[in-house]
Amino acid sequence: xxxxSTRYQIISNNMARTKATxxxxxxxxxxxxxxxxxxxxxxxxxxFIKNDRLFKYAMKAYGLEDMAYGKALxxxxxxxxxxxxxSMANKMTNPLYKEFAKAFDFAAKGAAATSxxxxxTGAVDRYIQQTLEKTEGDxxxxxxxxxxxxxxxxxxxxxxxxxxxxxxxxxxxxxxxIPEAAxxxxxxxxxxxxxxxxxxxxxxxxxxVDKLIQRFSAMWDMNxxxxxxxxPVLTLFGQSPEQGFSVDLMMSIAKLRPGxx
Numbered sequence: 001x002x003x004x005s006t007r008y009q010i011i012s013n014n015m016a017r018t019k020a021t022x023x024x025x026x027x028x029x030x031x032x033x034x035x036x037x038x039x040x041x042x043x044x045x046x047x048f049i050k051n052d053r054l055f056k057y058a059m060k061a062y063g064l065e066d067m068a069y070g071k072a073l074x075x076x077x078x079x080x081x082x083x084x085x086x087s088m089a090n091k092m093t094n095p096l097y098k099e100f101a102k103a104f105d106f107a108a109k110g111a112a113a114t115s116x117x118x119x120x121t122g123a124v125d126r127y128i129q130q131t132l133e134k135t136e137g138d139x140x141x142x143x144x145x146x147x148x149x150x151x152x153x154x155x156x157x158x159x160x161x162x163x164x165x166x167x168x169x170x171x172x173x174x175x176x177x178i179p180e181a182a183x184x185x186x187x188x189x190x191x192x193x194x195x196x197x198x199x200x201x202x203x204x205x206x207x208x209v210d211k212l213i214q215r216f217s218a219m220w221d222m223n224x225x226x227x228x229x230x231x232p233v234l235t236l237f238g239q240s241p242e243q244g245f246s247v248d249l250m251m252s253i254a255k256l257r258p259g260x261x
Contacts, residue, residue: 004142005217011136011147022132031057032124039119043111045078048104058119061127062100074100081107093164095155142220145171146213153203153212159191161200172198174223175216 011018022028035057042048049055049071059068067073080087082102089101101107103118113119129151137144149171155161162168173180176197182190202208 001140003217004140004146004220005214007136007140007143008146008213008217011132011143012150018132019128022128022135025131028128028131032127035127036120036124039114039123042114045075045106048078048106048114049075057127058104058123059100060130061123062103063096063126063130064100065130077101078104078106081105083108095161095164142174142217142224145174145220146216149216150209150213153209156200156203159194159198159200162194162198163187163190171212171216174219175212177219 023032031053035054038051039054039058042051042054048058055071056065056068059065059074064074077088077092077097078101080089080101082089082098082105084090087101089098092098103116103122104113105116105118106113109116116122133144133147136147145167148167152165152168156165156168162172169183172178172194173182178193178197182193185193198212202212
């Protein structure tokens with residue numbers, strides 16, 4: 001089986017071609033054509049939510065596919081918008097909700113919301129990227145997480161931002177050998193512990209992000225070398241199988257500083 005690092009590099013070095021292939025997929029093309037032909041005709045939140053096909057496309061585009069059933073929640077989210085610091089979108093722990101509310105900003109733009117870039121070309125670009133990542137994840141979840149982290153890294157500006165995104169946290173825990181059980185600790189303790197391993201300012205430096213991905217890829221392959229042969233393919237936000245390291249080795253790795261990052 002090809003390594004996580006090798007597969008990630010193949011995709012990264014040929015991203016435009018890979019996306020073009022995804023776009024030409026008959027199912028993806030059909031859904032995208034329908035979306036672009038109809039989204040601008042949607043003028044209200046109710047119309048948006050009632051059109052199941054458009055709504056599910058948009059939810060998938062913004063990484064919320066698993067929440068497409070929660071239409072009452074999303075309606076309230078969109079009604080609140082993003083301008084008010086106390087709105088639901090701004091209070092949600094998962095930043096994806098705010099991104100969605102900002103893209104489909106009916107609260108501020110009204111009927112013009114679905115003509116904005118975030119709701120049209122932006123949504124399509126994200127849909128293609130999500131489809132690409134999910135396709136890769138069906139073969140190797142590590143590649144999916146690496147691609148996701150590369151896309152999200154520059155938008156993370158606080159340590160709390162690492163904790164808010166389950167996939168990003170999985171990336172960090174894997175990269176530095178932090179046990180998943182650490183997530184059960186008090187939130188302030190979690191923040192202090194993560195700051196020992198990673199300075200979030202480094203996420204603004206593409207070279208440092210690439211180094212983190214290299215380290216993650218190596219750790220992912222070591223952790224999953226045995227489990228991958230017996231466990232079913234996992235989704236991006238799923239739980240990883242039993243680790244292939246002893247506790248002593250895991251603790252030793254966890255103590256390593258990210259040299260050069």
